[in-house]
C-alpha cells in the first residue's frame with residue numbers, strides 16, 4: 522500500500538542545485554563570491570533579536586522602499602521568498618490544468634518544474650543561437666497561453682534581448698496574457714541596448730518585472746526577491762497565492778539595509794568588478810578557442826558542440842574542471858555555465874579550462 526500522490530509528480534523534473542564539494546571552488550550557482558557587507562550584517566543581527574515574532578507577511582516597509590525607488594505604488598510591489606517563489610505564485614495565480622506557460626529553452630530550470638507543479642502545460646521555444654527567439658515565441662502563443670516568462674539576461678546562456686525586439690514582442694502579446702520579465706541579473710547588464718524592464722511597466726499593463734536580492738546583492742541564503750507589476754490585478758493575485766509569512770523578518774531587514782546608499786555604493790563597486798572580470802574571462806576563453814556568447818549576467822556559457830566550432834562536451838568539460846577543484850554547472854548535452862567569481866577564483870577556472 523502506498524500513499525496516493527498527484528500523478529504529475531511522477532514526471533516532474535528535479536531541480537538540480539549547483540553542487541558544493543568540500544575543498545573545491547563553487548562557480549555553479551551564480552552566487553556572489555564576496556562576503557556580506559558588514560553594514561548589512563549588523564542590520565541582520567539587529568533583526569535577529571525579534572525572531573520570536575512573526576514577520577510582516579507582506580513586507581510593507583520593503584515594498585514601500587522599492588516602490589519609492591522605482592516610482593510606483595506600494596500595491597504594485599510584491600516581495601517573495603526568492604523571486605523563484607514569485608514565479609511559482611504567478612503560475613498558481615494564472616495557469617491551471619490545460620493552460621499553457623510559455624518560455625524559451627534552455628532557460629531557468631525552475632520554469633518547467635513550477636509549471637508542472639501548477640498542473641499547467643509547459644511550452645518551450647528553442648533559443649536561436651543561445652538567444653531568446655522572440656518571433657518564434659510570439660508565434661507560439663495560443664488561446665490557452667496564460668503566462669510567458671522572458672528571462673533577460675537569460676540563465677544559463679547570459680544572453681540578453683535588445684529593447685526594440687522586446688518591445689516588438691510585447692506589442693504582439695494579447696493584453697490578457699501575463700508577461701513575466703525575469704531580470705534576476707539586471708544589475709550586471711552593461712549593454713545600453715538592453716532595456717530596463719521597469720521602464721516598460723507604464724506601457725504594458727500585463728507586465729510584471731522580477732528582481733532578486735540573491736545575485737548582485739549577495740543575499741542568496743536569505744531568500745528575498747521582488748516583483749513590480751504594471752497593474753495591481755497582477756500584484757494582488759501574487760499576494761493571494763503567497764504562503765503566509767514566507768519572507769523572514771531577517772531577510773526583509775537585510776534587503777532594506779542593502780537599498781541604503783552606503784550599501785549601494787559598495788554593491789555597485791562589486792558589480793563593476795564582476796562585469797570587468799566577465800569581460801576578461803570571456804576574452805581569455807575566446808582566445809583559447811571556445812565559443813562564448815556575449816553575457817550580460819554574472820556568468821558565462823560554453824555551449825555544447827564540436828571542438829572546431831568552439832564547442833565543448835558539457836559533461837567532460839565539467840569533469841575536467843572538477844578534477845582541478847572547480848565546480849561548474851553542467852547541463853548535459855547543452856553546455857556549461859560558469860559563475861564569475863573574484864579575479865583569483867576566475868584564474869583557477871581559466872587554468873582548468875585552458876589550453877583547451
Ligand SMILES: *Cc1c(COP(=O)(O)O)cnc(C)c1O
Nearest residue numbers: 603604605629676705733735746
Ligand atoms: C537565481 C534566479 C532567480 C531567483 O533566485 P531567488 O534566489 O529565488 O530570488 C530567478 N530567475 C532566474 C533566472 C535566476 O537565475
